[in-house]
Amino acid sequence: MPYWLFKTEPGCFSFDDLRNSSNMIAAWDGVRNYQARNFLRDAIRVGDRVLFYHSSIPEPAVVGIAEVVRAGYPDGSACDPNGEHFDPKASAHNPIWYMVDVRYGEPLPRSVSLEQIKNNPALADMPLVKRSRLSIQPVSEDEWNMILAMGGLQTR
DNA sequence: GCCAACGTTGGC
């Protein structure tokens, strides 16, 4: 079962926002990076698990887990001329950008900070550590288990 | 707020 890490600025969309969403499900829209788009469109499947990461705050951290409940489909926000994520090159025929739906899972009893992740040699290969700005990134099973353990969750 | 990393754009 593949695992992923999704980054978000909590001031924009936080883990609590996901919990408070209708049915605790939200569309992960607005991704405008081709590598991340390719994951959303081609690789992410229903049932995949997601580490929910808060970025651009004093202590960036993985704060919880979520689950994919709908695989990649066209991101309509690219076609809204008044929206923040409008892309004039996108159309119904050629959507360009994709999104998935995720459902709130559970918070980590202890958030796992970027600093902790960087200090753990077992996590040195994560794109997060390599200073990639990639907002959707794959996570290995070992990395998933390690971060859940660090956060005080039994592997699940 | 700074700035390094890095992705994108566009002239040639």
Add this chain to the structure above:
DNA sequence: GCCAACGTTGGC
């Protein structure tokens, strides 16, 4: 298709 300029991300 190269690469300089530019824009964005995100840690600090």
